[in-house]
Structures are given as structure tokens and as C-alpha cells.
Amino acid sequence: MTDAQEHALAVLRDIDACFHRLFEAVDNADETAATPVADPITILRRVRSQIDAALLDQHRRTDDKPLPDGGSCVLQWTPSDTPPRRLVLEPDGDGDKWTRRELEWTGAGWRTCRRDTIRDVAISAPAEPRYPDPVDPPILDTLLALIRGTWTNPDPDVLVFDTLGMTEQGVLVAVDGELRYRDAGSPQWYTVTNEAELSHHLQQKGQPVVQSLSETSLTRQHFTPSPLTDDEG
Incomplete structure (x- = not known):
């Protein structure tokens, strides 16, 4: 930047x-x-x-990174309770065979879940474009940069996992440079010492989004007491 x-x-x-x-x-x-x-x-x-x-x-x-060219077809969607996914169809040189790849977003890039070769591909699409071109979701590092330094704001920005409520909503805040995570029903928060842990939450709860703390069910008090003495939650 x-x-x-x-x-x-x-x-x-x-x-x-x-x-x-x-x-x-x-x-x-x-x-x-x-x-x-x-x-x-x-x-x-x-x-x-x-x-x-x-x-x-x-x-x-x-x-964002450019999508593969050369006649590839890309379908991207976001399931309700898992990370974004992509289906990529890439034609071989002669066009007789295609490589099909299914990918899952990890928070840092796309991971191939399945790859195989298919034939006799037929594609039907609207004559006029109706949907946006697929783009990479923001990586976790980008999202963390958006919430860092906002805790002193009247209503700080936080990362919210599972905004659709399919599982228990999780909230990540940045307090004085420290990342603290708490599930909505948990009796305490815990410090995220390894940011790779967030990839696990992403796989379980889907891509997080940036929201104001007031838009969640938690408050500042849920993240400021010591996790060892926060008995009342």
C-alpha cells in the first residue's frame, strides 16, 4: 500500500x-x-x-489477484457456515478434456480440496452478465489491520465470525495490541498468541467480517477483565 x-x-x-x-x-x-x-x-x-x-x-x-485466464470458468460462492469456495474448470490444450478443481478459502489463499479430469463439458450462461466477477475475499491480515488501533474509539471495530448465526458467534478484538477472542456464550475470553489459530475458526465458522462492537451481543466488559478472574462473563 x-x-x-x-x-x-x-x-x-x-x-x-x-x-x-x-x-x-x-x-x-x-x-x-x-x-x-x-x-x-x-x-x-x-x-x-x-x-x-x-x-x-x-x-x-x-x-486481489487476477483470476486464471485461458478460457477458465470460475464459480465462487459463500456457504452459510463454511469459508468461501470456488469451482474452477480449466480446458486442456486441445479442449477435449477439462481439469476441475474445487477450492476452499483459508484466510490467506485458496486451498485445493479436489482435482480431477472431466470430459464433454457444456456450459450455459446468461447472454448478459448478471453477477460480479469473482474476487478473493480479504485475507485475515487485511482484516486484522482494520480492527487494530480502534479499541480507543467509542465503538471499536471487531472481527465477527459466523454473522449468520449458524453456530455460536465469535468476536475478536484488538486491545492494546493484543488479540482477544470470545464466543458469545463463553464465560471468558482468551488471548490469541498465534494468528494461525484464526484459520481454524475460519474453517469452522466461515469468513469473518468487520463490524462495530455495538453490533454484536458482547461489550467492552466482556474483553477487559482478566480471563482468570472473569467468573461472571
Whole structure:
């Protein structure tokens, strides 16, 4: 990432923090309910969501790699409770045989789960493109960079595993440079000392997303007491 891009991201994060402070100020203002214009909270949250999307899109464009060419067909989807997957069909030189590869996202790249050779391939697709081109999901390092340094914000950014609620939701925060993970129903949090552990969570719960802590069922208090004395959860 260039210096200009780093600066732009830093500015956007500062704006994001300002919006959080505005939320608190508007929440505490008695005259808000009597204001005849559109709900300012709704407007501010809509603007903030656009900033979050811009931040993630910037990282995604930086990390995206070109897809294979040469006539390959790529189908990508995200299951409800597992990481993103791809099905890639690659024709051989004579076009008579194709290599079929099934891949699973690991958080750092694509892992081949199955590979075989197929024949007599027939493909039907809409005449007009209806779906976006497949892109790599943001890698875990990129997502971690988005939540680091936000704990001092009024509403810090966190990584949320299993946003669809298919299993118990897990939340990862960055407190003073330390990564702390907690499942929603767990009595305590634990420190993530090896970031490779997060790949295991990704395989079990699917690709995590960046959300505000207030959008989860957990609060700051769930991550700040000592994990050895946090008996009340």
C-alpha cells in the first residue's frame, strides 16, 4: 500500500471516530426527538456504513489477484457456515478434456480440496452478465489491520465470525495490541498468541467480517477483565 493510500485510510478512520462521537452526542440531546427533519442517527449510521465499505473495498482491491485466464470458468460462492469456495474448470490444450478443481478459502489463499479430469463439458450462461466477477475475499491480515488501533474509539471495530448465526458467534478484538477472542456464550475470553489459530475458526465458522462492537451481543466488559478472574462473563 502506498503512503498516499495509508494517509487516506487514516483520514477515513478519523472521520469514523468522529461519527461515533456524534452518535453519542445526538443520543444525549433532548431536542432530537422534536426535530422535524429525518432521523439524524439513521443518516449518520448510513454514512458510516459507506465509509466502512470504502475501507474494506480499498483493502480488497489492494489484495486481489487476477483470476486464471485461458478460457477458465470460475464459480465462487459463500456457504452459510463454511469459508468461501470456488469451482474452477480449466480446458486442456486441445479442449477435449477439462481439469476441475474445487477450492476452499483459508484466510490467506485458496486451498485445493479436489482435482480431477472431466470430459464433454457444456456450459450455459446468461447472454448478459448478471453477477460480479469473482474476487478473493480479504485475507485475515487485511482484516486484522482494520480492527487494530480502534479499541480507543467509542465503538471499536471487531472481527465477527459466523454473522449468520449458524453456530455460536465469535468476536475478536484488538486491545492494546493484543488479540482477544470470545464466543458469545463463553464465560471468558482468551488471548490469541498465534494468528494461525484464526484459520481454524475460519474453517469452522466461515469468513469473518468487520463490524462495530455495538453490533454484536458482547461489550467492552466482556474483553477487559482478566480471563482468570472473569467468573461472571
